Amino acid sequence: MPTSQGISLPAGPAGPAALGERAESGRAASILPLRLRGAMARARGKVLIGPIDLDITRRGLTIVMGPNGAGKTTLLRLMHGLQRLSAGEIIWSAPQSQVRDRQAFVFQSPVMMRRSVLDNIAYPLVLHGVARADARAQAAEMATEMGLGGLLDQPAPVLSGGEQQKLSLARALIRAPEILFLDEPCANLDGRATREIEAILQKAQGDGTRIVMSTHNMGQARRMAQDVVFMYDGKVHECAEATGFFEDRPKTPEATGFINGDIVE
Amino acid sequence: MDEILHGTYEAARLIVTLDRDLLEIIVLSLKVTLTAVAIASLIGLPMGAWLAVNRFRFRRIVIAVLNALMGLPPVVVGLFVYMMLSRSGPFGAMGLLFTPSAMIIAQVLIITPLIASISHQTIRDLWAQYHDLLISLNATRGQRIMSLLWDGRRALLTAMLAGFGRAVGEVGAIMIVGGNIEHATRVLTTAIALETGRGNFAFAMGLGMVLIAIAVLVNLAIHGLGRTERSSVW
Numbered sequence A: 001m002p003t004s005q006g007i008s009l010p011a012g013p014a015g016p017a018a019l020g021e022r023a024e025s026g027r028a029a030s031i032l033p034l035r036l037r038g039a040m041a042r043a044r045g046k047v048l049i050g051p052i053d054l055d056i057t058r059r060g061l062t063i064v065m066g067p068n069g070a071g072k073t074t075l076l077r078l079m080h081g082l083q084r085l086s087a088g089e090i091i092w093s094a095p096q097s098q099v100r101d102r103q104a105f106v107f108q109s110p111v112m113m114r115r116s117v118l119d120n121i122a123y124p125l126v127l128h129g130v131a132r133a134d135a136r137a138q139a140a141e142m143a144t145e146m147g148l149g150g151l152l153d154q155p156a157p158v159l160s161g162g163e164q165q166k167l168s169l170a171r172a173l174i175r176a177p178e179i180l181f182l183d184e185p186c187a188n189l190d191g192r193a194t195r196e197i198e199a200i201l202q203k204a205q206g207d208g209t210r211i212v213m214s215t216h217n218m219g220q221a222r223r224m225a226q227d228v229v230f231m232y233d234g235k236v237h238e239c240a241e242a243t244g245f246f247e248d249r250p251k252t253p254e255a256t257g258f259i260n261g262d263i264v265e
Numbered sequence B: 001m002d003e004i005l006h007g008t009y010e011a012a013r014l015i016v017t018l019d020r021d022l023l024e025i026i027v028l029s030l031k032v033t034l035t036a037v038a039i040a041s042l043i044g045l046p047m048g049a050w051l052a053v054n055r056f057r058f059r060r061i062v063i064a065v066l067n068a069l070m071g072l073p074p075v076v077v078g079l080f081v082y083m084m085l086s087r088s089g090p091f092g093a094m095g096l097l098f099t100p101s102a103m104i105i106a107q108v109l110i111i112t113p114l115i116a117s118i119s120h121q122t123i124r125d126l127w128a129q130y131h132d133l134l135i136s137l138n139a140t141r142g143q144r145i146m147s148l149l150w151d152g153r154r155a156l157l158t159a160m161l162a163g164f165g166r167a168v169g170e171v172g173a174i175m176i177v178g179g180n181i182e183h184a185t186r187v188l189t190t191a192i193a194l195e196t197g198r199g200n201f202a203f204a205m206g207l208g209m210v211l212i213a214i215a216v217l218v219n220l221a222i223h224g225l226g227r228t229e230r231s232s233v234w
């Protein structure tokens, strides 16, 4: 069980106890690993990304990198099921009906529902049938641990960028997802807010949540990545362990240029 | 000039002393209009939300028809309801013609398109913001619509007030299907028309003042809500 120190996921029906159960022997098999085989996304006749072969293992923290327009957002949305798959396969390790409810997604620009901070965080629980009072209690606990404790009754849309991003994260973590996708969660945040988000993510990872996130922040990638997926022109150009990728240098000139801050032509 | 002054004085006296006939007419007006707004909202709000959230083949046409229906002349609606409810009409056996129910039906037909259309626009904008989140959270269709209606409630209240404003001041349809029968279907607007024709200016003005007061209050409410809508974020 998480302690009161730092960030912890709230206890409850969907809390870490349930997650631990899943991870160990569990009531339900893990939805991970996730496998992409020849996965492609198209829009208006144009290929956005793919074909992509990629494995997301059960544990770890994957960072998706690449220049603007490389297809990072599209890849994350495709895995989460927000982007239609036009060819290939996305294979979860559990039946399709269970998959969606055990994932969460944090969008690059936070979606603030026109409700209080508390009700925003409680929302996913309420959707899944948790009694309102119970949901709010869990949400309050989560908010407090994330440093949003003083803002519970504020309308969510008035929060600052950093606070909004934390709210998004709290809302995504409230049901203790098995896998969390994040699309540049720290894009507009200052150093301190970025570190706070990173701490929350590391704690969530410790509690059993698999993390896949895109970032443009090289420092963040170096600090957090266990695996790196380097995208370029709609394709996965390199897929490597972080130590190998950053220390032994990437294998391709595009990736090398990218991490050296050069403009990749 | 004298007549206006005298009329104003008499009207004020009728209001202040809570004249029975005046009161009866006001109460029926509010009853009919509020009931119509409630029914039209129950139909129009979910309909607007549903149109905003769902993609189907004739969506554009349905929305175009809805917008066209907003401009429907009330007198024509009155005629239509009259024909439906008259003894030889399809619903004649229900005996609703010249009852408050007939007036409510006519008003519902007049304001439902208005409420549905405004709520459609509101919900469509909110849906654009919420779309990815609600899909990601696996909200059911019903949950999506409920969440959008709830979070858009201020704008939706404005839609309801607009419907109220239109219904309470309406005279053509109500006159045709209600018949303006004393102690039965006489409401503010039809009474004003009648009393003016009779040369009974004091009573007509008393009614007129009440109607204006109601209209002003509703408009202030719409304005106030509209402003909070813009200045705050919900």
Ligand SMILES: Nc1ncnc2c1ncn2[C@@H]1O[C@H](COP(=O)(O)OP(=O)(O)OP(=O)(O)O)[C@@H](O)[C@H]1O
Pocket: A043, A044, A048, A066, A067, A068, A069, A070, A071, A072, A073, A074, A075
């Ligand atoms: N719905 C769409 N219709 C057409 N083109 C699209 C659509 N969505 C994305 N694209 C295109 O797909 C490509 C990849 O976009 P994506 O948003 O995934 O890139 P990204 O790597 O996330 O970029 P950034 O770093 O700027 O966020 C871009 O060229 C983009 O213009």
Ligand SMILES: [Mg+2]
Pocket: A072, A073, A074, A108, A183
């Ligand atoms: Mg992107």
